[in-house]
Amino acid sequence: MTTFQVHYELAKHNAEVSKSLKSEFVGWSIVVLYYAAIHWVNGFLIKNYPSEFQPSGHKSRLDFVSRKVPALYKPLRQLEAESEKIRYEPPYWKNIDAKTAKNIENDYEKIKRDTNQ
Numbered sequence: 811m812t813t814f815q816v817h818y819e820l821a822k823h824n825a826e827v828s829k830s831l832k833s834e835f836v837g838w839s840i841v842v843l844y845y846a847a848i849h850w851v852n853g854f855l856i857k858n859y860p861s862e863f864q865p866s867g868h869k870s871r872l873d874f875v876s877r878k879v880p881a882l883y884k885p886l887r888q889l890e891a892e893s894e895k896i897r898y899e900p901p902y903w904k905n906i907d908a909k910t911a912k913n914i915e916n917d918y919e920k921i922k923r924d925t926n927q
Contacts, residue, residue, distance in 0.1 A: 817853030821846045821922070837896040837903030840914055844893035847921045851875065851886060854925035882924055885917035 824846035831839040848871070855863040855874065863874055868890065876883045892914050896903045 814853040814857035817849040817856065818926075821849035821853065824849065825918075825922075836906055836911060840889075840906070840911070841893045841896055843914065843918050844889040847886060847889050847918050850921050850925040851882060854879075879924075882921055885920045888917050889914060889921070 824842050828839045828842040828846060831842060848868075851871065852865050855871075855878070856865075859874075859878060862878075865871060872883065872887060872890070875886060892910075896906075
């Protein structure tokens with residue numbers, strides 16, 4: 811299995827874990843969905859920019875995405891921001907409404923769709 815495929819497999823796994831958490835732990839479901847998105851993006855970048863992209867952290871990934879695949883920047887950054895608020899700004903995770911959750915899922919679906927072409 812090639813490196814990009816490993817990332818795609820982990821993205822699928824994380825998405826399944828996210829689904830299993832959604833009904834009881836919506837905050838952690840979103841955090842795991844963010845990590846699924848990261849692996850879709852990593853796989854896509856490794857596949858399409860093999861000599862240019864080396865995963866080395868969130869900031870370098872975002873910088874690379876903003877330069878090479880700007881359509882993915884906003885949804886990835888929004889997922890990252892929500893994940894950070896959930897993890898580091900209690901009690902934010904308790905106040906996630908259905909509209910916010912749907913927007914987050916839409917960002918994830920855009921990333922998944924755009925990285926699987």
